[in-house]
Amino acid sequence: MNALASRRIIFWAAALLFFALLPLVFSQGFALSMLSQMGIAIIFALSYNMLLGQTGLLSFGHAVYFGLGAFFCAHALNLVGAGKFWFPVTLMPLVGGFAGMFFGLVLGFVTTRRAGTPFAMISLGIAEMVAASALMFTGFFGGEGGIATDRTVGGKILGISYGPQIQVYYLIAGWCLLSIIGMFAITQTPLGRMANAVRDNPERAKFIGYNPTRVRWLMMTLAGFFAGVGGGLAAINYEIVTAETLGVMASGNVVLMAFIGGIGHFWGPIIGAVLVTLLQSALSNYTQAWLLYFGLFFLVIIMFSPGGIANLVTLHKPVWQARRFKRLVPAYSLSGAAGLVMLLAFFALIEMIYHFEAREAASKAFSFFGVMLDPAQTTFWIGTLVMFAAGMAMFYATTRVVKRAWNELTAELQIKGAV
Amino acid sequence: MEFFLVTLLNSLSYGLLLFMLSSGLTLIFSMMGVLNFAHASFYMLGAYFAYQTGLHAGFWPALFLSPLLVGALGALTERFGLRTVHKFGHVAELLFTFGLAYVIEEIVHLIWGRAPVDYRIPAGLDFTLFTLYTTQYPAYRGFMMLVSVGMLAALYLGLTRTRIGLVIQASLTHPDMVEALGHNVPRVFMLVFAGGAALAGLAGVIGGNAFITEPGMAAAVGSIVFVVVVFGGMGSLTGAFIASLIIGALQTFSVALDYSMLDLLSKIGISVSPQSAWRGLWSITISQTAPVMPYLLMVLMLIVRPRGLMGTRES
Numbered sequence: 108m109n110a111l112a113s114r115r116i117i118f119w120a121a122a123l124l125f126f127a128l129l130p131l132v133f134s135q136g137f138a139l140s141m142l143s144q145m146g147i148a149i150i151f152a153l154s155y156n157m158l159l160g161q162t163g164l165l166s167f168g169h170a171v172y173f174g175l176g177a178f179f180c181a182h183a184l185n186l187v188g189a190g191k192f193w194f195p196v197t198l199m200p201l202v203g204g205f206a207g208m209f210f211g212l213v214l215g216f217v218t219t220r221r222a223g224t225p226f227a228m229i230s231l232g233i234a235e236m237v238a239a240s241a242l243m244f245t246g247f248f249g250g251e252g253g254i255a256t257d258r259t260v261g262g263k264i265l266g267i268s269y270g271p272q273i274q275v276y277y278l279i280a281g282w283c284l285l286s287i288i289g290m291f292a293i294t295q296t297p298l299g300r301m302a303n304a305v306r307d308n309p310e311r312a313k314f315i316g317y318n319p320t321r322v323r324w325l326m327m328t329l330a331g332f333f334a335g336v337g338g339g340l341a342a343i344n345y346e347i348v349t350a351e352t353l354g355v356m357a358s359g360n361v362v363l364m365a366f367i368g369g370i371g372h373f374w375g376p377i378i379g380a381v382l383v384t385l386l387q388s389a390l391s392n393y394t395q396a397w398l399l400y401f402g403l404f405f406l407v408i409i410m411f412s413p414g415g416i417a418n419l420v421t422l423h424k425p426v427w428q429a430r431r432f433k434r435l436v437p438a439y440s441l442s443g444a445a446g447l448v449m450l451l452a453f454f455a456l457i458e459m460i461y462h463f464e465a466r467e468a469a470s471k472a473f474s475f476f477g478v479m480l481d482p483a484q485t486t487f488w489i490g491t492l493v494m495f496a497a498g499m500a501m502f503y504a505t506t507r508v509v510k511r512a513w514n515e516l517t518a519e520l521q522i523k524g525a526v
Numbered sequence: 527m528e529f530f531l532v533t534l535l536n537s538l539s540y541g542l543l544l545f546m547l548s549s550g551l552t553l554i555f556s557m558m559g560v561l562n563f564a565h566a567s568f569y570m571l572g573a574y575f576a577y578q579t580g581l582h583a584g585f586w587p588a589l590f591l592s593p594l595l596v597g598a599l600g601a602l603t604e605r606f607g608l609r610t611v612h613k614f615g616h617v618a619e620l621l622f623t624f625g626l627a628y629v630i631e632e633i634v635h636l637i638w639g640r641a642p643v644d645y646r647i648p649a650g651l652d653f654t655l656f657t658l659y660t661t662q663y664p665a666y667r668g669f670m671m672l673v674s675v676g677m678l679a680a681l682y683l684g685l686t687r688t689r690i691g692l693v694i695q696a697s698l699t700h701p702d703m704v705e706a707l708g709h710n711v712p713r714v715f716m717l718v719f720a721g722g723a724a725l726a727g728l729a730g731v732i733g734g735n736a737f738i739t740e741p742g743m744a745a746a747v748g749s750i751v752f753v754v755v756v757f758g759g760m761g762s763l764t765g766a767f768i769a770s771l772i773i774g775a776l777q778t779f780s781v782a783l784d785y786s787m788l789d790l791l792s793k794i795g796i797s798v799s800p801q802s803a804w805r806g807l808w809s810i811t812i813s814q815t816a817p818v819m820p821y822l823l824m825v826l827m828l829i830v831r832p833r834g835l836m837g838t839r840e841s
Contacts, residue, residue: 165617167624217825220832224561225760227620228752229828235749236821243814355745359628366621399632405625410607413614460636 119288126280130273139272140344145384146279147340150286152364152376154333157290159362160370161299162326163306164219165227168234169334169361174353175210175237176203176335178248180342181256188260196258196269200282200339207335208328215327219320222309234358241350253349256342269343279340286333287377293329294373302326363405369415378416396457429520438512442505449498455480455491528659533782534775535658539667539736541774542674546729547747548754548766549681550722556761557698557718559616560608563623566748567630568723572596572730573739574638577645585648593727600723604716627744634741642740670732677728694718750777753820757827759837769835773820780816 129142151173158164180203187194194202218229241248248254258269267274293299301322304312309319342348351357360383368379383401390397412419426432455475462473463482473480480487551565575592576585583591603626611618647666654662685691697704697714705711737743754773758765827834 159617163617165620217828220828224555224559224616224620225756228561228756229824231749232753232756232821232824236818236825239817239821243818355749359624362621362624396632396636399629399636402625402629402632406607406622406629409614409618409622409625410610413611413618457636464637464639 119284122287123284126284127277129280130276136272139276141384141388143272143276143279143344144388145381146276146283147337147344148364148380148384149377150283150337150340151334151361152368152380153287153290153373154330154337155361155365156370156373156376157293157302157326157330157333159365160372160375161294161306162302162323164222164230164323164327165224165362166218166230166358167227167355167362168218168230168232168237168358169330170353170355170357171214171234171237172207172211172331172334173338173341173361174241174348174350174357176207176338177342177348177352178254178338179203179206179335180339181254181348182247184256184258184260184342185254188257195264196260196343197264197267197278199343200336203339203342204332204336207338208332211328211331211334212324215324215331219323219327222305222319222323231355231358234353234355238350238354241353248350249348251350253347253352255347258343258346275344279344282336282340286336290333291373298322298325363401367405367408367415369417371414372417372421375415375417378420382416394454394458394461396461399457400454425520426516429523431516431520434516435509435512438505438509442502442509445498445501445505447498449495449502451476452491452495452498456495459487459491528661529782531658532661532663533779535663535667537775537778538771539670539674540778541771542671542678543729543733544747544751544754544774545767545770546674546677546725547751548758548770549678549763550725551751551755552758552761552763552766553694553718554722555755557694558608558619558715560619560623561752562719562722563620563748564603564626564630565623565722565726566744566751567627568596568600568726569730569733569747570634570739570741570744571599571630572727573645573734573743574634574643574730575727576731576734577638577643577739580645580648585650589728589731592731593724596727596730597720597724601716601720603723604719608719609712627748631741631744638741640741642738645735645739647735666736670736673728673732677725681725690714690717750820753824757820757824757834759834762834762836765834765836773823776819776823777816780812780819783812785812 130139133139133142151169154172155166155169158166158169180199183194183199183202184196186192187196214233218226218233221229242250258275269275269278301312301317304315304317305319305322312319312322338352341352364379364383365376366379367383368377369375386397386401386404390400394400408415414421423432426435458473458475459480459482462480480491482488547565547569551562554560554562554565572592575595576588579588579591607622607626608619611622647664653665656663683691685695693704693709694714694717697709697711701711704714734743750773754769755766757773758767758769
């Protein structure tokens with residue numbers, strides 16, 4: 108066994124241990140359901156990155172495969188419940204997976220004939236079509252109410268009934284790990300490499316004897332499979348599937364997840380999925396404007412770090428390995444402090460607008476991190492605006508400091524040959 | 527006959543509105559290679575701006591002010607947003623406009639709330655233009671057509687008969703050569719983007735009160751406009767025009783027709799028993815399928831002719 112293989116085995120074993128031990132730390136109901144949600148999001152985002160990151164297909168309709176997988180899984184569960192046939196609940200995500208795969212195969216035949224921008228538009232059109240049909244065929248999709256299901260239909264097998272959330276968490280964690288390994292393995296196969304070639308230069312891929320359309324189609328089918336597995340898990344986890352699951356909003360959400368995490372790295376979408384799920388459930392508790400913050404965060408990532416968070420991490424890897432990270436700390440903390448002032452003032456401004464617009468409230472004053480803000484008074488507006496302007500000016504000034512520190516460090520590392 | 531003529535007129539006014547949107551989208555796409563996801567958001571902003579200015583100054587100033595404002599926003603978007611991400615490639619540009627659409631919708635929520643606003647047809651245009659058989663045809667629909675056709679003519683003349691129009695046309699195909707001749711091509715890009723946004727804004731001004739002004743209007747019309755552009759062929763204005771009229775007619779007619787396969791089958795003497803498993807499928811009426819129709823048409827077009835009606839290039 109060579110060194111790489113044994114390192115990988117150690118890595119996956121560590122990941123397994125991590126997944127197994129997580130619920131011991133986060134044992135409350137809320138944390139556990141959030142972890143389950145994250146597991147599903149990770150599978151979904153990674154399967155999306157098989158298209159965008161690895162094959163260069165910008166899809167705006169990936170939730171179609173996720174959602175259809177969820178619907179098929181829910182119906183399969185209901186059929187088992189009705190006693191039509193028997194199938195273990197543990198393997199139920201496979202039903203979703205094969206449903207997603209089937210639709211990836213069928214719809215992919217149409218969509219993957221084009222790449223680039225036309226593919227993006229066509230995938231959006233297909234997503235709209237499926238979403239509209241979902242409201243039309245109420246028998247299968249359950250109309251507005253969706254399809255309800257019951258995950259405990261399998262009864263108790265080896266003491267596992269999937270009644271308690273902790274058992275569902277382990278089901279999701281297990282499938283999540285298997286899917287991550289599966290998708291990582293695909294990147295190592297000739298097909299995965301050809302997908303990269305088709306992404307970078309379809310013409311040359313054609314010259315060496317591969318059909319780019321077929322490579323795209325295959326990747327689409329496989330991505331559909333993993334998305335369907337995620338969908339099946341979602342059906343088991345929530346015990347209800349609505350038409351929103353395959354809607355355009357859901358498709359947009361996975362684009363955000365993958366891109367925020369970073370599409371250039373295999374691990375990027377995992378970071379994105381965890382972060383976005385966390386933000387969505389944490390922020391939505393505190394503010395109505397969370398979608399706006401979320402959208403702006405996405406724009407900032409696109410404009411200033413198009414490689415996502417994963418890229419920021421890899422940029423710092425050589426610095427970390429050369430043990431020079433402490434050289435960046437003063438510049439980063441300075442800039443971070445200025446950025447914090449700017450951000451807080453910005454959030455306060457947005458929240459003031461929101462509370463100002465909320466007409467039904469008698470008093471418009473609200474607490475913002477313990478400070479009472481009253482949008483009915485002009486002084487608060489001026490104060491926040493001044494703070495925002497000052498924060499912005501300081502932030503711009505400190506970015507120069509960061510840039511200088513970074514450039515000096517890079518130059519030094521280049522001399523040493525570390526970069 | 528009455529039904530047919532009235533629906534035809536309605537579909538014409540809707541199709542022309544679609545063309546106002548798709549023409550800007552097509553121009554921007556063929557010039558910059560960027561598919562502007564936020565295009566329908568500019569349409570929405572046009573409607574909301576018109577509503578807001580209309581509250582203070584009335585409809586007629588809003589008709590001019592609102593597209594100008596939206597156009598200025600478009601110029602800013604190009605200058606400070608798209609130009610920054612341009613170096614990261616087309617995917618980043620596309621995703622930028624996608625994120626922008628997301629943010630614009632949230633800003634609209636923030637300022638105008640989630641419920642539809644009361645943006646009304648001006649009183650001066652709220653009368654019956656003519657009576658067709660028994661249907662009274664509203665003057666505002668006629669006005670919409672007038673504005674659309676007027677804008678269309680202005681666009682055509684502007685692109686073919688003016689100096690800046692010629693520079694734009696040349697920049698579509700040979701940007702490097704145009705730059706070598708001393709024209710500021712990035713500024714031309716900005717101008718086209720602003721112009722496209724302003725057109726969308728104008729469509730919003732006249733469409734917002736004819737239909738409904740709400741935060742979901744961008745998403746509702748956005749994907750239809752994409753269908754129009756794909757169906758007509760990427761980058762072809764003529765194709766976009768024909769496709770707009772076809773899709774407009776398809777949507778308007780299919781919404782109005784309340785027949786199902788069941789009716790057809792019973793006409794030719796076949797009755798489907800209520801117990802039949804397929805009855806649910808047969809009893810779907812044409813009006814129920816209306817939301818799916820444009821997308822179905824697009825998929826069919828892609829299978830038969832991937833580059834669209836008048837498209838010249840594959841991608």
